[in-house]
Amino acid sequence: MATRIIDTVPVDILDGGFALPEASEASTNLLAAIDERQLRAMTSAGNPPQVRSCYLRSTSSNSWTIPLLRPPGCEWIDLAFLCWGTGTITATSTVDTTGTMLDVRNAGTAETSHWVYTAGIIDSAAGAGSGRALKVRSAIAWTYSATSLTITIDDVDSECGISAIATLPIWQPITV
Amino acid sequence: MAYAPIAGFAGAIAGTDSRWQSLITNHGEIQDTLTPPIVDMPRIITSTSTSYQTRLRFYVRRNLAGHSVRFVIRAAATTGTGTLRCYVGGNSNTAAVSGGTANYTIDVTGDDDAECLVEMKVTSGGDSITMYAVQAYLVTDGAEQEWTAVGTRWYTATSNAVPQRVVDDLLNGPALLLQDRMVPLCYHVSDIEQAISGKTFEVWGTENITTQQPIGRLWIPQNDSAIRTCRIDAYTTATGSANFRLQVGSKIISWSSTGWLSTTMEIGPGPLDVWAYVTPTASTNAAIRTLQIWRGDY
Numbered sequence: 001m002a003t004r005i006i007d008t009v010p011v012d013i014l015d016g017g018f019a020l021p022e023a024s025e026a027s028t029n030l031l032a033a034i035d036e037r038q039l040r041a042m043t044s045a046g047n048p049p050q051v052r053s054c055y056l057r058s059t060s061s062n063s064w065t066i067p068l069l070r071p072p073g074c075e076w077i078d079l080a081f082l083c084w085g086t087g088t089i090t091a092t093s094t095v096d097t098t099g100t101m102l103d104v105r106n107a108g109t110a111e112t113s114h115w116v117y118t119a120g121i122i123d124s125a126a127g128a129g130s131g132r133a134l135k136v137r138s139a140i141a142w143t144y145s146a147t148s149l150t151i152t153i154d155d156v157d158s159e160c161g162i163s164a165i166a167t168l169p170i171w172q173p174i175t176v
Numbered sequence: 177m178a179y180a181p182i183a184g185f186a187g188a189i190a191g192t193d194s195r196w197q198s199l200i201t202n203h204g205e206i207q208d209t210l211t212p213p214i215v216d217m218p219r220i221i222t223s224t225s226t227s228y229q230t231r232l233r234f235y236v237r238r239n240l241a242g243h244s245v246r247f248v249i250r251a252a253a254t255t256g257t258g259t260l261r262c263y264v265g266g267n268s269n270t271a272a273v274s275g276g277t278a279n280y281t282i283d284v285t286g287d288d289d290a291e292c293l294v295e296m297k298v299t300s301g302g303d304s305i306t307m308y309a310v311q312a313y314l315v316t317d318g319a320e321q322e323w324t325a326v327g328t329r330w331y332t333a334t335s336n337a338v339p340q341r342v343v344d345d346l347l348n349g350p351a352l353l354l355q356d357r358m359v360p361l362c363y364h365v366s367d368i369e370q371a372i373s374g375k376t377f378e379v380w381g382t383e384n385i386t387t388q389q390p391i392g393r394l395w396i397p398q399n400d401s402a403i404r405t406c407r408i409d410a411y412t413t414a415t416g417s418a419n420f421r422l423q424v425g426s427k428i429i430s431w432s433s434t435g436w437l438s439t440t441m442e443i444g445p446g447p448l449d450v451w452a453y454v455t456p457t458a459s460t461n462a463a464i465r466t467l468q469i470w471r472g473d474y
Contacts, residue, residue, distance in 0.1 A: 013350055013351055013354070014351060014354050014355070014400075014471075014472070028189060030343055030347070031189070031195050031196075031199065033347060034199050034343070034346045034347055035199060035202075037347065037349075037350040037351070038199070038202050038203065038206055038349075038350055040350065041206055041210065041350035041351075041353060041354055042206055042209070042210065045350070045354055046210050046212055046353075046354055046357075046359075047212050047359070048359060048361060048397075048399040048471060049361075049397040049399060050213065050216065050359070050360065050361070050362070050363075051361070051362035051363075051394050051395050051396065051397070052215070052216065052217040052362065052363050052364070052365075052394075053217070053363070053364035053365075053366065053380075053392065053394060054217060054218045054219065055220075055377065055378035056218065064218055064220075064308070065250065065277075065308065065309070066217070066218040066309050067216055067217075067218075067248060067250065067279075067309050067310075067311040068216065069211075069212070069213045069216055069311060069313060071212065072209065080395070080397075082393060082394075082395070110377035111375070111377070111390065113393060115395065142209070143209055144209065144211055144212075144313070146248060146311070151218075163377055163392075163393065164393065164394055164395065165217075165218075166395060166397060167216075168397055
């Protein structure tokens with residue numbers, strides 16, 4: 001068993017253009033180089049964070065189901081919401097029904113929105129109020145798979161809304 | 177003394193080595209598997225029209241030869257029934273919508289570097305269907321433009337060292353796939369038909385406001401370690417003349433034509449704020465209905 005670290009900013013493999021000298025043969029050091037590029041393509045280089053606009057607005061308590069294509073090798077994601085108003089935003093997944101919750105304290109309109117972010121993997125047992133990352137898979141898998149997140153706006157004072165959602169895959173060391 | 181070739185110095189590995197088998201298998205599996213989303217977003221749109229209306233339009237900046245685009249649309253028929261129709265370039269496919277909320281999967285054969293449309297209609301007057309979310313991604317079923325497959329013969333047929341050309345293909349395969357399957361870093365895809373009243377952050381539009389207005393915001397998290405040329409696709413509408421402006425970090429582009437704008441911008445390494453502005457003329461409206469910022473330039 002070995003632990004492998006996934007580089008989160010893998011610019012070199014995206015640019016490619018690697019060519020061996022003429023008439024060289026495959027040697028052991030090339031095995032590792034090929035393997036590293038393949039792993040990064042399937043994880044961080046092939047699946048960068050994505051940010052999309054939306055318009056989820058609530059004056060009381062509302063929930064929305066949104067799609068998520070889980071990338072290979074990813075068990076947890078951080079979330080960021082561009083939001084306005086006053087309330088709470090709770091996100092849950094099919095494998096993390098406790099979920100994560102963020103406070104929004106930004107009375108105003110969509111024009112004065114601010115970003116709120118989850119805070120990475122704190123502890124899998126941490127409660128929803130901790131603002132931790134959201135677990136989206138129960139175990140590492142190496143294919144894409146569709147799932148859904150439930151976003152709930154609650155505890156609203158007058159109005160609370162979300163105008164963009166960012167999903168940021170967390171690349172943990174993997175055991176192979 | 178006669179010439180006699182000597183054994184290689186580099187520690188060459190025979191093609192029958194099981195580690196080559198794993199790398200060559202993975203080389204093909206990545207080509208089959210790597211399908212990051214083109215869009216993956218909530219967007220609530222209701223249709224009561226008995227004729228098809230284009231409600232969403234966005235680009236897929238990829239070589240689509242031999243591929244399909246899969247649309248997964250979460251929708252419900254509130255009253256009666258309806259139909260979803262998705263286009264990729266000139267090809268289309270449909271799904272009938274009835275009953276409560278469900279995911280409808282529509283596969284459309286690829287067309288190179290194509291515009292995608294999502295259209296909706298109801299069956300009869302008085303019917304109503306609602307779309308809640310849209311996901312689109314590539315379904316792979318064909319060869320790539322530059323990516324080269326590596327056959328299993330390299331680990332089953334020879335105990336000689338694997339030659340340089342095959343190793344080159346393995347080394348560069350991941351980069352060629354990533355360049356061919358561009359992903360958007362951020363996107364705004366909104367309802368083409370939605371009316372604009374005042375400032376509308378839902379579709380990034382304004383009406384009858386003749387000073388420059390911020391009407392949309394996104395964000396590019398850190399995704400690269402260097403500046404990269406990124407493609408930008410924006411679809412705009414206006415009932416009169418208008419100016420549109422996009423600011424990514426400290427860089428700005430402005431334009432006044434409606435319809436599709438496709439250009440490039442040097443972006444990176446992030447994180448960067450993205451601001452969109454619209455300035456319509458008096459008594460008119462204008463909107464940026466779609467904005468896609470791609471990582472790379474197809």
